[in-house]
Amino acid sequence: MSFPLFRRITPGLAFGLALIAAFAVMVAVPGLIAHQSPIAIEPSRALQPPSSAHWFGTDDVGRDVFSRVIFGARVTLGLVAGSLLIAALLGGGLGLAAGYAGGITDLAAGRLADMVLTFPPVIAGVVITGVLGPGAANLVLALSVVYLPTFFRIARSGAIAEAARPYVEAARASGSTEFAILRRHIFPNVLPLVVLQYVILFPLALQIEAALGFLGLGVAPPTPDWGAILEQGKNFILVAWWLSLWPGLFLLASAVAVGILGRALQSGPGGM
């Protein structure tokens, strides 16, 4: 990865980076922003519209929606970031190995990747979480499986392209071991592709995470997750719109922020 990452910091990119910083704070120290408990139930104040005491209103069991949305950042964004990391490490590693080694390993892994990719991503996610049941672990498993093949393909094609370069031949002729070539030459050239893919896939994975939460297939209540809050809000949509407005806006804002970053990286000067 070469620096500088961006050709220039446009106002749009500055906006995106500022949003990312804001979400980072929410994930790191939610208690600093929201002072009320995200899970404390208080039926006497159920379904109150936004007020100075509860900026985003309260839900059907009287929980503070502002706190739930702020604390939800860690759950939702954390799950997506973690799942994609697993997919990138496994898929990227496998792709690197398969692309460089070729042969039967490559063929078998390629067929498996094709198989997962035949399902539209949401449907694959629904099937995995629907069969295994809701819960954070199954959600992470589903998201990782859905995106692993994409990382596999990117890393594989990158490794194949690099392995054919003359300098690899030169390194081999000068006595480098295959592992050393893989580590010193192929890996550093494939890494930026995988990192960029991570950023590009993040908003898409976020959509799926939210959709699964919305279908009741995500993390179990009362954990505050944006998709799960939307699922809960759906039943009160015509009496308590605030329950649905805010988590959706936060989903939208985080997807936009990462989307802006992805676009800037794609057009960056460093070949990324």
Add this chain to the structure above:
Amino acid sequence: MLGLIGRRLAAAAVAAFLSALAVFLLMRAVPGDIVGQMLGQSGNDRTAEAALRTFFGLDRPLYLQFGDWLWRTLQGDLGASWYQGKRVTAMIGEAFGVTLQLALMTLLVSTLVGVPLGMLAGIRAGSKLDAAIQAFAMLGLSAPVFWTGLMLLVGAVAAFGWSPPFAWMGPTEDLADNLSILLLPVISLGLLQAAAYAQFVRGLMVAELQRDHIRTAIAKGLPPATVYGVHALRNVLIPLTTFVGLILVQILGGVVVIESLFSLPGLGRLILSALQGRDYPVVQGALLFVVLIAITVNLVIDLLYGLFDPRVRGG
């Protein structure tokens, strides 16, 4: 060309077979099947449990269960639902009618909105209009479809006091009701896909307008409408045709959530409820159907590419 078709068909068949096998194994690998659900809490009756397992064929070895299912499926028989007793093919047929109507209307709306927006942004690249269209595309791509749907519903009720009818109506039963039920789902899904179109077409247009033949066309004084609408559009259409396929597959995924939100009896809802009930024949049949559609669409894209661009055929 025939070689290309043959290779692609073979790869598609392998992918379909593997995905059917994966779904089959996944469902049987986890605890809890229809028998457990039927017996519920009083599930200590071992005789009843064994009898039901035998009835559903769940006591047979896995390879026999799968082989049997595969053999019947190849003959066009997907079996019957374990809950309703209805033929799975009939259930898929009914549900797919709803999903297909939703998907085609979404495709129509998003193409009519997204393609002109993308062309406009590409032609006026760098202008305020371009920035606005790109911002729209970014927002449309980032907003969760079901949230857009929820907000549209709130907006429609608040602004017009209107909300869609609850019970599903087919287009042949009552067209007005049918269209008003589909209005919000089509807008929420269409917005996302229009944004995808706008972004894609803008990129194509910008690249196309930098090419020599466009400069020549402008230099020899052709009216802008001819330059953009004929010379540029012709080259943009080829990649665009293949993009339509991608959009269709995406819509197919998006309908799962939107059908659940708006209570539309389509494929997505069929799959969801069958998964919850562990209705194996329905899950397997409906998923195979979805996978076959996705594969067919991708196959058509590949072949269209070969048709448009002869260089692909050899590879």
